[in-house]
Amino acid sequence: xxxxxxxxxxxxxxxxxxxxxxxxxxxxxxxxxxxxxxxxxxxxxxxxxxxxxxxxxxxxxxxxxxxxxxxxxxxxxxxxxxxxxxxxxxxxxxxxxxxxxxxxxxxxxxxxxxxxxxxxxxxxxxxxxxxxxxxxxxxxxxxxxxxxxxxxxxxxxxxxxxxxxxxxxxxxxxxxxxxxxxxxxxxxxxxxxxxxxxxxxxxxxxxxxxxxxxxxxxxxxxxxxxxxxxxxxxxxxxxxxxxxxxxxxxxxxxxxxxxxxxxxxxxxxxxxxxxxxxxxxxxxxxxx
Ligand SMILES: [Fe+2]
Numbered sequence: 263x264x265x266x267x268x269x270x271x272x273x274x275x276x277x278x279x280x281x282x283x284x285x286x287x288x289x290x291x292x293x294x295x296x297x298x299x300x301x302x303x304x305x306x307x308x309x310x311x312x313x314x315x316x317x318x319x320x321x322x323x324x325x326x327x328x329x330x331x332x333x334x335x336x337x338x339x340x341x342x343x344x345x346x347x348x349x350x351x352x353x354x355x356x357x358x359x360x361x362x363x364x365x366x367x368x369x370x371x372x373x374x375x376x377x378x379x380x381x382x383x384x385x386x387x388x389x390x391x392x393x394x395x396x397x398x399x400x401x402x403x404x405x406x407x408x409x410x411x412x413x414x415x416x417x418x419x420x421x422x423x424x425x426x427x428x429x430x431x432x433x434x435x436x437x438x439x440x441x442x443x444x445x446x447x448x449x450x451x452x453x454x455x456x457x458x459x460x461x462x463x464x465x466x467x468x469x470x471x472x473x474x475x476x477x478x479x480x481x482x483x484x485x486x487x488x489x490x491x492x493x494x495x496x497x498x499x500x501x502x503x504x505x506x507x508x509x510x511x512x513x514x515x516x517x518x519x520x521x522x523x524x525x526x527x528x529x530x531x532x533x534x535x536x537x538x539x540x541x542x543x544x545x546x547x548x549x550x
Contacts, residue, residue, distance in 0.1 A: 266291075268298055273501045274398040275518070276304040284310050284320045284510060292323055299324075299376075300460055303514040304393050304501065311508035312380055314534060321378035321536035324512065328367070328374065330441065331537035337383070339530050348527045352438030355429040359420075362427065362469035363394060363490060363519045366537060368451055369420040369442050369470045373545040374515045375538040381505040383532035389525035392502040396464035397517050399493040400454060403465070407489075415548055416471035416486065417448040423469045449547030450475065453489070457516050458544035464517040465493055475550075493519065505533075516545070 265281040277298065284307060287295065299305050312320065314333040321327055338346045338354060346354050367374040379391065403411065420442040424430055431438060453474075455466040467489045474482035494500050502523065503511065513520060515538075525531055540546070 266294075268302075270302065271304075271501055273395070274499050275302055275395040276306065276393065276501050277302040278306045278308065280308065282307075284312060285316050287323075296324070299512060299514060303395065303397070303518050305512050306503065307510040307512075308506065309508045310380070310510040312510055312534075317378055317380060317510070317534055317536050320510075321512075321538060324378070325375050325538045325541075328537040328539045330439070331535065334535045334537075335382075335532060336535050337530070337532040338527050339383075339532055345528065345530070350432075352431040352440075354527070355424065355431050356438065357522060359424050359427055359429050359469070360522045361524060362423070363494060363521045364423075364468040364470055365466065365519055366515050367442070367540065368418040368466070368468060369423075369445060369449065371445075371449060371547055372540040372542060373451070373547075375540045375545065376513055376515045377538060378510060378512045378536040380510040380534045381507050381532075382534055383530045384505045384507055385525045385529035385531050387525070388523060389529075389531045390502045390504050390523040391511075392500060392521050392523055393513060394494045394519045395499040395517070396455075396466065396493060396519055397457075397462050398496070398499040400463050400465040402496070403492075410485075411453040411465070411489070414453045414477070414485075415450050415475050416453060416467070416482070417450055417473040417475075418468075418470040418547075419445065419448040419472060420470060421445075422448070422472045426469075426472070448473075450550060451547055455516060456544075457514075458541060460517075462517065465489060467493065468519050516540075
């Protein structure tokens with residue numbers, strides 16, 4: 263990658279990468295890129311304009327993809343081209359839910375490893391995606407909180423987090439595929455996640471965490487709210503990406519949280535998401 267430029271963001275994580283075509287990376291070039299991904303956790307590639315198939319192939323180099331989410335359009339546009347109803351469309355309820363901080367698939371037996379995400383159609387303003395560095399949040403915990411969270415684990419549930427926002431989906435019978443809503447037992451995950459490749463620890467909370475083993479309901483809710491707020495209170499740990507059509511990002515879901523940002527639902531926003539599957543050795547839930 264002779265002319266490749268990796269420009270770190272003025273944040274605790276993230277870098278903008280230019281001077282390369284994601285469709286044309288040799289194995290050695292990809293290995294360099296992968297190392298940069300582990301270091302920065304978020305790589306941003308402006309102006310790539312990948313086709314669905316090109317994105318699927320690029321994402322597949324990071325690991326196997328989650329079945330059904332290899333190249334999924336996430337948008338407020340129906341297949342017919344009409345805008346979705348902001349009121350009762352299940353996809354819109356999920357999109358609004360994902361405006362809360364979260365990590366993907368923590369509510370599934372396997373948390374996701376990461377995702378490649380790109381913009382096809384962007385609204386004239388807003389509709390950003392924000393990311394938060396949970397390594398930096400962990401590192402900044404006070405000693406008492408660190409000792410506390412090191413020994414705790416929380417249940418995660420998409421159905422629960424949608425219900426908590428009053429954005430319950432209709433499920434069967436709706437056009438929405440219902441991904442993640444039918445998990446029999448909510449996975450239990452430690453509040454501190456050790457990154458399987460870097461060894462760095464990260465706080466692991468987000469909107470899907472709702473119950474902490476060994477704590478009462480109110481106490482758990484209070485602790486999770488405090489940790490969620492703490493994780494994003496420092497702007498050095500948070501980056502909000504303003505999309506231009508053709509931008510591609512790849513994030514590490516093992517150490518970042520993310521959220522969608524609001525926009526005018528009267529304007530089209532069409533994104534393409536490719537979800538990279540977690541490793542069963544390191545991204546499986548605890549068994550109790
Ligand atoms: Fe997400």
